[in-house]
Amino acid sequence: MKLHTSIGPNPRTVKMFLAEKGLDVPFVKVDLMGGENRREPYNATVNRAGQTPALELDDGSTVTEITAICEYLEEQHPNPPLIGTTAQERAATRMWTRRVDLKICEPMANGFRYAEGLQLFQGRMRLLPEAADGLKAVARDGLEWLEGEFKGPWIAGDRFTLADVLLFAFVDFGGQVGQPLDPAFGKLTDWFERVKARPSAAASA
Template sequence: MKLHTSIGPNPRVVKMFLAEKGLEIPFVTVDLMGGENRREPYVAAVNPAGQTPALELDDGSCVTEITAICEYIDERHPSPPLIGTTAEERAATRMWTRRVDLKVCEPMANGFRYAEGLRLFESRMRVLPEAAPGLKAVARDGLEWLEGHVQGPWIAGDRFTLADVLLFCFLDFGATVGQPLDPGFGKLTAWFETVKARPSAAASA
């Protein structure tokens, strides 16, 4: 396997997931700023969606989308489990990962793309600058919801999972692009600092 990677929170999710697993695989750096991910040969040979990361398997095929990549890695290397070892654990992880993605990560990322990242993305995708403030507010609302509903030390309860990796990588990114975590969210702030102290956070930065 090898990982086609670049700057940004999405590739970092997979790199942190790999670090949690103790796995080292070759990285191929894609020039995101230069638009390498949006042209040949990348879109033909690696990911027609023109996005990073992409996990290239030994047979040359590629798995894209961070949740699919991480689930594949977890199945191939089940220890330590970051999705779950039972149907119930896997369902809980997928539920919280989906909630984190929809309520926080997606609106946060698009809020950035339509505002601070506008010059980079306006020639690559449809951008809606007028939507940026609302999307950032939606991401904050999602964090407020999480603050009130997270029960355990980790997002999915008593297990450190993909949901934690996903949220941490996006919150760490958000802090650099004008969307810092509100310190008034005490549980999430404490959670963030705990995850930040994990070796995988530094290894994936």
């Protein structure tokens, strides 16, 4: 098993998940800036969508999409649990992960792609520069919503889960590309510092 990885919050999510699991998986670095992910052999044999990360299994098949990769890793290595040990825990983790992804991560990422990342992504996907500011506002609205819903100490409550890993990777990325976490969101700011202090945060940077 090996992980095809690169820069960016999506690969970091999986790397941090692996670090939390204590799994030592070889990394194959993909030159995202040079477009290696958009040409052969990567997009022919690893991920036809031309995206990272991709988890290559021992039989040569690959699992892509960060939540699917993390679900696979959890099933193969259930301890420590980052999704859950019961149906109710797993459902709660998936619910919060989905909310975080739709309300915050996706609009934040596209807000970057359509603005600061415009030159990098030009010619690779349909870009909507006119939507950038609105998408960034949507991501901020999502964070404001989560601030109001947050009970703590972690997103899903008492358990540190995939939802925390995913959101941390994107919020940390947002802070580097003009979408910093508003300090007015006190509960999320405290949460961010708690996650940042975990060894997995440094290991995945």
